[in-house]
Structures are given as C-alpha cells and as structure tokens.
Amino acid sequence: MGKLRSKNMNYKGLVIHCQQNGGLICLTDMWKAAGSVKSQELDKWLIQKRICERLLELVLEAKLELKPVVERTFAEQPVANSGSKKYRAWASQVRKLAKDVGLISTRGGIGGGTYAIDKIAIEYAESLSTEFRDWARNAVKERIEEEVDPELGIRRSRQRAIKNWEKQGKSSQYIGARLNSIPKEDFYEAALYEHGVKVPNDFAWCKAEVYKPIIGRTKDFREARGLKKGQNCKDAMTMEELAATDFAKVLSAKRINTLNPYGADICARISHHAGKEVAHLLNQ
Incomplete structure (x- = not known):
C-alpha cells in the first residue's frame, strides 16, 4: 500500500491531528487552536454530568449489547460534584467505557492527546470560542462527507490550492x-x-x-x-x-x-x- 495522505485539519495554521485508523479527531489540538483557555480544558469538560450522560448514550449507540452495563452505570451516578471523589471515579468509569468501544482514545508523542469521534468533537467545539465552533462545524462536516466520497476531498483540495496560488499571483x-x-x-x-x-x-x-x-x-x-x-x-x-x-x-x-x-x-x-x-x- 502507498503512503496514507494526512487527513489532519488546519485552523489558522494550527494542525488538528486526526487518526488515520478510525478517523478520531484530537480534542487536545482543538483546545489549543481555540486559545488554550484554562476554563475550557478537556478534563473539565469531560467530567461534566451532561457530557458523561452523552458519552453513555454514544456507548449504547456503538454497542447495543452493552445496554445492561450502560443502564447500571446510569443508575450508579452519584450527585454531580466534580470535586467529589466518588463522582470523579464514576466519571472515569464512563470515560473508560467510551474508550473500550472506540469513542475516545489517548496517545503520546507528536500529535499526542485525547482523540474522539466526530460527534464528540463537534460537541466539544460547542464549548469553545464562537469563531472556532463555527469553523469546526463546517470542517468536521466536510471531513465526514469526504470519508463517504474520497473524490470530493480531492476536488475540494484542488480548488483550495488553485485559489491560494491565484492569490499569490501565480x-x-x-x-x-x-x-x-x-x-x-x-x-x-x-x-x-x-x-x-x-x-x-x-x-x-x-x-x-x-x-x-x-x-x-x-x-x-x-x-x-x-x-x-x-x-x-x-x-x-x-x-x-x-x-x-x-x-x-x-x-x-x-x-x-x-x-x-x-x-x-x-x-x-x-x-x-x-x-x-x-x-x-x-x-x-
């Protein structure tokens, strides 16, 4: 097989890495690209009650056979308090479930960080800056379309390149x-x-x-x-x-x-x- 072309996204010159195997998007890169605002850190977002419940819904969508596990995890949910040791342990359990079914993954090295499927990436973008959120909606949408029709991605890339060269006066x-x-x-x-x-x-x-x-x-x-x-x-x-x-x-x-x-x-x-x-x- 030939070298796999990068499917990474680019926001104002900053790379948002995407895994070629599985198509996951780097949420860590998204946070950095949106300005690295401390209050919007990924760990703080992932521990929120609403997000944990959304992850459980997506786990069920991904693997219906895990319905008993998901229902039990929902039932075991403690009072939402991010400072509570019990709540944090429950949130970690939810995240592990999401990792086990491939909704989330972590990796080190160049392009390292926390990666997630497009649905989670779009939801995380909603919590970031307005400008970044609007860009992410469109970029992820295009990415999904291009996974369905790879030729569409080639045409779009070609059109962008031509426009950029024309701007350079070529x-x-x-x-x-x-x-x-x-x-x-x-x-x-x-x-x-x-x-x-x-x-x-x-x-x-x-x-x-x-x-x-x-x-x-x-x-x-x-x-x-x-x-x-x-x-x-x-x-x-x-x-x-x-x-x-x-x-x-x-x-x-x-x-x-x-x-x-x-x-x-x-x-x-x-x-x-x-x-x-x-x-x-x-x-x-």
Whole structure:
C-alpha cells in the first residue's frame, strides 16, 4: 500500500491531528487552536454530568449489547460534584467505557492527546470560542462527507490550492505545473513507503536528497527565496526547477521499485543519485 495522505485539519495554521485508523479527531489540538483557555480544558469538560450522560448514550449507540452495563452505570451516578471523589471515579468509569468501544482514545508523542469521534468533537467545539465552533462545524462536516466520497476531498483540495496560488499571483502555466506535480509526488512517496520509509522525518530527508543536486540544500534555498515557515519549497521554484525535481522524483521511484531496497538510508542515496543525474542534464 502507498503512503496514507494526512487527513489532519488546519485552523489558522494550527494542525488538528486526526487518526488515520478510525478517523478520531484530537480534542487536545482543538483546545489549543481555540486559545488554550484554562476554563475550557478537556478534563473539565469531560467530567461534566451532561457530557458523561452523552458519552453513555454514544456507548449504547456503538454497542447495543452493552445496554445492561450502560443502564447500571446510569443508575450508579452519584450527585454531580466534580470535586467529589466518588463522582470523579464514576466519571472515569464512563470515560473508560467510551474508550473500550472506540469513542475516545489517548496517545503520546507528536500529535499526542485525547482523540474522539466526530460527534464528540463537534460537541466539544460547542464549548469553545464562537469563531472556532463555527469553523469546526463546517470542517468536521466536510471531513465526514469526504470519508463517504474520497473524490470530493480531492476536488475540494484542488480548488483550495488553485485559489491560494491565484492569490499569490501565480500564472495559469505555473498552477498547471503544480497540479501535474501531485501524481509524481504521490508516485515517489508511495515507492518510499513501500520500501521502509514510514515516518515524516525520513520522507523529508529523502526528498531533500532529491532536491539537493538541483536547488541546493533546502534550508539555504528557503532562506534565499524568502520562504516562510510551513511553505512548500515548490512555492519558490521556477518552472525549470519544478520540472527537474518532478523528473528526479519519478526517476528515484522507478529505481527504488526496481532495486527493491529497504529503509530510509538507501532510499535517500538512490534519491540523491537520481537528482544528480537530472542536474547534470540541466547543466549540459
């Protein structure tokens, strides 16, 4: 299988991570994106009586066979007092039930935090800032639609990209070249993924090795062309550089698929060698 494209959402440049397996949305990222207001912290929200009851309803929707457990948990609900040890223990029990059926999960590392299904994510967004809430409603709705019809997501992404390039004053010729570049990038990334390149840093390393003989070190290129943090190197490439790096990626992918290496180290070396060959052709 090829590298899975990220399904993360973006709010004003801040990433809201989404799990590729299960489609859960990071509530921790939502809280940060909405301003990290202490009174709106996730733990304070999840312990509320209304939210605990809603979680139990969703547990029942997810697994009807848990009806006796859900009914018993409802019946055992103590007087709602978040400071009460007994109430907090009950709320933890509710959260565990939600985790057991896949409504909520936690993970560490990059993109770590508490994740939840879209219904819970939308409800949490309702408790955050008005601006963020309105954005989240639309973003999550679009995400659900795109899970049903993946092609819709591709069309929307393409339309957004074209609008952004037009705002940057890019020519129709340039925009066409960038759109044509996408399948070549996918072909290259799929080859890397199939041959042991699995993490973002290793993808970036291999790509930098393709670029190096053609545009130099990516760090130097970004500084020389005035690229801001988060901008793609392609945003500052000439038509010739775009064509050359695309060709180098396709050449790299074909060789990786033919030679069948495994791991980022050897894939990076193959990528660099392909970049050198293309750079040599340009300089003849």
